[in-house]
Amino acid sequence: MTRHYGYKPQNKVLSISEEVPDATIASNCALMSAPVNFLLTTSSLHQGNRKFTKLNDVLTQSRPIRLKGRSFLALALTPELPFEDWLVQLDALASRSAGFFLRRPIVLDVQGVEIDRSQLRELVNQLGARNVRVMGIEGARSSMLGPDLPPPMQDGRAASDVELPNGEETEKVAAAESVVVSGPPTKATPSIVVNQPVRSGQSFFHPDGDMTIVGSVASGAEVVSGGSIHVYGALRGRAMAGTMGNASARIFCRKFEAELIAIDGFYQTSEDMDPRLRGRAVQIWLEGETLRAEALS
Amino acid sequence: MGKVIVVTSGKGGVGKTTSTAALGAALAQNGDKVVVVDFDVGLRNLDLVMGAERRVVYDLVNVIQGEAKLTQALIRDKRVETLYLLAASQTRDKDNLTPEGVEKVIEALKSAFDWVICDSPAGIERGATLAMRHADVAIVVTNPEVSSVRDSDRIIGLLDSKTLRAENGEQMEKHLLLTRYDAARAERGDMLKVDDVLDILSIPLLGIIPESMDVLRASNVGAPVTLADGRSAPAMAYFDAARRLKGEILPITIPGEKQSLFGRIFGRKAA
Numbered sequence: 001m002t003r004h005y006g007y008k009p010q011n012k013v014l015s016i017s018e019e020v021p022d023a024t025i026a027s028n029c030a031l032m033s034a035p036v037n038f039l040l041t042t043s044s045l046h047q048g049n050r051k052f053t054k055l056n057d058v059l060t061q062s063r064p065i066r067l068k069g070r071s072f073l074a075l076a077l078t079p080e081l082p083f084e085d086w087l088v089q090l091d092a093l094a095s096r097s098a099g100f101f102l103r104r105p106i107v108l109d110v111q112g113v114e115i116d117r118s119q120l121r122e123l124v125n126q127l128g129a130r131n132v133r134v135m136g137i138e139g140a141r142s143s144m145l146g147p148d149l150p151p152p153m154q155d156g157r158a159a160s161d162v163e164l165p166n167g168e169e170t171e172k173v174a175a176a177e178s179v180v181v182s183g184p185p186t187k188a189t190p191s192i193v194v195n196q197p198v199r200s201g202q203s204f205f206h207p208d209g210d211m212t213i214v215g216s217v218a219s220g221a222e223v224v225s226g227g228s229i230h231v232y233g234a235l236r237g238r239a240m241a242g243t244m245g246n247a248s249a250r251i252f253c254r255k256f257e258a259e260l261i262a263i264d265g266f267y268q269t270s271e272d273m274d275p276r277l278r279g280r281a282v283q284i285w286l287e288g289e290t291l292r293a294e295a296l297s
Numbered sequence: 298m299g300k301v302i303v304v305t306s307g308k309g310g311v312g313k314t315t316s317t318a319a320l321g322a323a324l325a326q327n328g329d330k331v332v333v334v335d336f337d338v339g340l341r342n343l344d345l346v347m348g349a350e351r352r353v354v355y356d357l358v359n360v361i362q363g364e365a366k367l368t369q370a371l372i373r374d375k376r377v378e379t380l381y382l383l384a385a386s387q388t389r390d391k392d393n394l395t396p397e398g399v400e401k402v403i404e405a406l407k408s409a410f411d412w413v414i415c416d417s418p419a420g421i422e423r424g425a426t427l428a429m430r431h432a433d434v435a436i437v438v439t440n441p442e443v444s445s446v447r448d449s450d451r452i453i454g455l456l457d458s459k460t461l462r463a464e465n466g467e468q469m470e471k472h473l474l475l476t477r478y479d480a481a482r483a484e485r486g487d488m489l490k491v492d493d494v495l496d497i498l499s500i501p502l503l504g505i506i507p508e509s510m511d512v513l514r515a516s517n518v519g520a521p522v523t524l525a526d527g528r529s530a531p532a533m534a535y536f537d538a539a540r541r542l543k544g545e546i547l548p549i550t551i552p553g554e555k556q557s558l559f560g561r562i563f564g565r566k567a568a
Binding site: 196197199200201202215216218219220221234236 | 447448450451453454455457496497499
């Protein structure tokens with residue numbers, strides 16, 4: 001039987017402060033009475049990584065203000081000079097698709113557009129008159145911005161192009177033209193390699209990517225990874241993959257004797273696992289809300 | 298400069314004190330200058346096993362607190378003249394062991410002896426962490442049963458993170474000493490087999506000490522087993538272990554297992 005211990009998928013959470021992801025996990029864990037108890041696991045080794053050790057502190061201290069980084073999809077509008085012509089085109093677009101800009105977060109990308117502050121304010125006002133509400137401005141010099149203008153935005157990442165509505169297909173509106181990310185840019189998700197056996201009582205936490213353990217994970221030890229977990233020795237302790245809400249993460253090990261395995265919050269204890277898999281090379285993945293395991297032949 | 302060895306295990310009753318005394322006496326019989334230091338403040342035993350309980354005047358805590366000089370606290374063994382004991386205090390609180398004080402004492406002992414063997418208390422608290430803190434070499438004493446093996450695993454993790462060597466980014470030399478091994482019971486499945494323990498702990502094996510009445514007999518007369526009866530099976534195993542500590546490469550025999558002609562020539566080695 002697979003049970004869930006209360007993680008909510010939060011794949012859009014980027015970490016702003018060191019403690020935020022942990023506090024999130026901790027508060028989620030504290031809400032439930034499932035057997036996965038992070039409070040019992042203290043770690044001694046991963047100084048290099050996030051402060052998973054701080055769980056205890058976080059829970060006993062009064063709640064810190066919760067700040068979360070979150071990324072959203074926004075439309076980035078790129079105005080072109082002269083603005084009069086560009087606005088005419090925009091009006092044409094809006095007439096083909098009523099409400100195209102309604103309830104959509106819009107970011108104005110003025111990179112390379114030679115305008116001054118008053119022109120920018122005028123443009124924002126013009127857009128406002130057309131029900132286009134600008135949430136942020138990208139690519140503007142700081143001298144161009146002021147308290148009366150939307151805040152600057154940086155480090156946007158491109159997403160798939162948006163399909164602009166044409167005359168016939170007014171209702172078919174897909175994703176965004178380009179994407180602006182609020183908060184810090186996501187770094188590439190590096191995987192880490194642990195070159196030593198993970199000993200009883202140790203806990204390795206790697207929230208961002210895959211984790212590879214060259215040795216064994218001892219009984220009473222714990223490895224937690226945002227991505228997949230690969231153990232090239234015996235897995236005797238706990239392995240939790242995809243903990244930040246990655247349901248496609250998997251667990252691989254050369255010798256399967258785990259006490260507990262979890263993917264994206266769905267977990268199984270050794271009692272619930274197929275005894276025929278014990279001691280074999282095994283991979284574990286999530287199918288819907290069920291953990292599936294299979295011997296690697 | 299001498300080498301500092303910590304004899305540790307996590308779990309109690311596995312044979313740390315017996316092994317400290319036996320290895321200390323074995324090394325000293327080769328002429329090396331050896332001091333065995335009891336870190337088990339409040340529950341000291343090493344003085345009993347060494348047969349020196351009536352000769353303890355000053356102890357480790359006295360030295361750390363500056364109430365006695367190190368030379369006053371060192372007790373020379375009556376049988377082997379290069380073997381010394383630094384006892385623990387039975388009455389003082391273990392909080393009297395300060396990191397700075399321990400460091401000073403260990404540094405002083407290192408310069409005067411070839412081997413400083415620290416007998417760690419059980420557990421992972423202050424006494425145990427202070428005993429391992431300045432060690433160059435760790436001997437992890439383990440019985441072939443699951444709770445002892447898991448505790449040892451925990452201790453190895455601490456050795457790799459909480460010791461001075463680990464903090465300086467150096468590798469701590471670690472050896473496994475498997476004690477109270479009973480081949481017949483291991484064969485019946487009542488005990489973990491040697492290979493199972495090595496597989497879990499993955500540190501090199503220093504020796505296998507057979508379960509034997511000789512150990513108990515030796516403790517009761519107040520002599521390390523390597524002094525009480527050098528011909529007994531556990532004593533011979535400890536002598537071999539001491540030679541391995543000095544760097545000799547000897548094949549390891551599993552007590553009670555018949556030695557095949559070719560089988561054990563190369564001995565066994567763990568990761």
